[in-house]
Amino acid sequence: MAKRALVTGGAGLIGSHVVDLLVHEGWRVRALDNLELQTHRRGRPAWINENAEFMEGDLRDHGIITAALDNVDMIFHQAAYGGYMPEITKFVHVNSLGTAQMLEVIREKNLSIEKIIVASSQAVYSEGAGDCPKHDLVFPSVRPIEQLRRGDWQVHCPFCGAITKSVPTPENAPVGGETVYGLTKVDQERLVLLWGKQVGIPTVALRYACTYGPRQSIFNPYTGVIAIFCTRLLNKLPPVLYEDGEQTRDFSFVEDIARANLLAAETDKLDGLAVNIGSGIGIPIREIAEQLSSILKIKIAPEINGEFRPGEMRHLTSDTTVARTAGYRPNVDLSEGIARYIDWIRTQGGIRDYFSEAREILRNKRIVHRVAR
Ligand SMILES: NC(=O)c1ccc[n+]([C@@H]2O[C@H](COP(=O)([O-])OP(=O)(O)OC[C@H]3O[C@@H](n4cnc5c(N)ncnc54)[C@H](O)[C@@H]3O)[C@@H](O)[C@H]2O)c1
Ligand SMILES: [Zn+2]
Numbered sequence: 001m002a003k004r005a006l007v008t009g010g011a012g013l014i015g016s017h018v019v020d021l022l023v024h025e026g027w028r029v030r031a032l033d034n035l036e037l038q039t040h041r042r043g044r045p046a047w048i049n050e051n052a053e054f055m056e057g058d059l060r061d062h063g064i065i066t067a068a069l070d071n072v073d074m075i076f077h078q079a080a081y082g083g084y085m086p087e088i089t090k091f092v093h094v095n096s097l098g099t100a101q102m103l104e105v106i107r108e109k110n111l112s113i114e115k116i117i118v119a120s121s122q123a124v125y126s127e128g129a130g131d132c133p134k135h136d137l138v139f140p141s142v143r144p145i146e147q148l149r150r151g152d153w154q155v156h157c158p159f160c161g162a163i164t165k166s167v168p169t170p171e172n173a174p175v176g177g178e179t180v181y182g183l184t185k186v187d188q189e190r191l192v193l194l195w196g197k198q199v200g201i202p203t204v205a206l207r208y209a210c211t212y213g214p215r216q217s218i219f220n221p222y223t224g225v226i227a228i229f230c231t232r233l234l235n236k237l238p239p240v241l242y243e244d245g246e247q248t249r250d251f252s253f254v255e256d257i258a259r260a261n262l263l264a265a266e267t268d269k270l271d272g273l274a275v276n277i278g279s280g281i282g283i284p285i286r287e288i289a290e291q292l293s294s295i296l297k298i299k300i301a302p303e304i305n306g307e308f309r310p311g312e313m314r315h316l317t318s319d320t321t322v323a324r325t326a327g328y329r330p331n332v333d334l335s336e337g338i339a340r341y342i343d344w345i346r347t348q349g350g351i352r353d354y355f356s357e358a359r360e361i362l363r364n365k366r367i368v369h370r371v372a373r
Pocket of ligand 2: 132133134135157158159160161162
C-alpha cells in the first residue's frame with residue numbers, strides 16, 4: 001500500500017518540493033500550510049501539487065493539526081516561522097509550541113506514526129567550527145557585539161585568541177542558537193528527537209544549510225539571501241552585504257533537500273539523529289552577489305556600509321559525513337542551481353523590492369547594527 005505523508009509547510013520552498021517528490025514516488029500526500037502572508041503575498045501559489053490533498057490552515061490550531069494528522073504514516077515537519085524578523089513570541093509560538101502541540105496530539109490520539117522528520121537548521125550552531133594554528137579544531141562562541149562594533153569580523157580561538165580558519169562543522173559542535181529563530185529551531189529539533197526516543201517513534205532532524213531554488217519567496221525580505229539579492233538587482237538596487245561580505249555559507253539546491261527528506265524517510269541509518277544536510281562547500285556572500293549580477297547582466301556593485309547583525313555566525317560549512325555515509329549526495333551545484341532559480345524568477349513578473357522597508361524596521365528594532373565610527 002502507498003505510504004501516507006503529512007507535509008507541514010507544504011506550500012513553501014522546501015515543503016512543496018518534498019510534496020512533489022513524494023507524489024512522484026507514489027506516496028499519498030497531504031500538505032498543511034497557512035499561506036503565511038509575508039511568504040505568500042499573492043495567495044495560494046500555483047505550484048501546489050494537484051495530486052496532493054491541500055489543507056489551508058494553521059498548525060497551531062488544535063483542531064486543524066488533529067485533522068491533518070489523521071491517517072498518515074510519516075510526518076515531514078517543514079512549517080516554521082523563519083528568518084531575521086524582529087518578532088519574538090511568534091517564533092516561539094509557531095516553531096516551539098506548534099511542534100510541541102503536534103507531538104501531544106499524536107500521543108493523545110495514540111496515532112501510529114512510523115517516523116517524524118523535522119526541518120532543523122544550521123542556525124542551531126553558535127558559530128562555524130574553526131581551525132586554530134595552536135589548538136586545531138575549536139568551536140568558537142558567537143562573536144561579541146563589542147568586537148563587531150570595532151569592525152573586527154574575524155572568528156578568534158576561544159583559548160588563545162588567534163584568528164581561526166573556517167572548517168566544516170560537525171553535528172557534535174555545541175548547539176544553542178544565537179537568534180530567536182535559531183533557539184526555536186533547537187527547540188523543534190530537541191522536542192522531536194527526545195520525544196521520539198521516549199515513545200519509541202523513529203525521528204530525524206535535518207539541519208539544512210542555506211536552501212534556495214525555484215519557489216523561494218520573492219516577497220520575504222527577511223530570509224533567503226539569493227532571493228533577496230535577485231529582487232534587489234531586478235529593481236536596479238544594490239544587494240546589501242553585512243560586515244565585509246566575506247562571510248561564508250553553505251548552499252543547497254531545494255531539490256537536493258527534498259531528496260534528503262526522502263532518504264531520511266527510507267533509511268533507518270539516520271534515526272534518532274540530528275544530521276547536517278548541505279554541500280560541504282563554503283561560499284563568500286560577496287561571490288553570490290557577483291554571480292547574480294553577472295548572470296542577470298545587471299551591473300550594480302553591492303553595498304557595504306558597516307552594518308552587521310549581532311548573533312549571526314561568520315562562517316558555516318556543513319560537515320556532511322554522516323549524511324553521505326547514509327547515501328546522501330547533492331546533485332545540483334551552485335551555478336546550475338542559481339541558473340535554475342533565475343529562470344524561474346523571470347517567469348514571476350512584478351518583482352518588487354521589499355528589502356528597503358524591512359531594512360528600516362531591522363535598524364529600528366536593533367536587529368541590524370552599524371560599526372562605531
Ligand atoms: N530555506 C532555508 O535556507 C532553510 C535553512 C534551514 C532550515 N530551514 C527550515 O526549513 C523549513 C522550510 O523552510 P522554507 O525555506 O521552505 O520556508 P518557507 O517559508 O518557504 O516555507 C515554510 C512554509 O510554512 C508555512 N507556515 C508558516 N507558519 C505556519 C503555520 N503556523 N501553520 C502552517 N503553515 C505554516 C508557510 O506559509 C510556508 O509556506 C523551515 O522549518 C525552516 O526553518 C530552511
Ligand atoms: Zn587557539
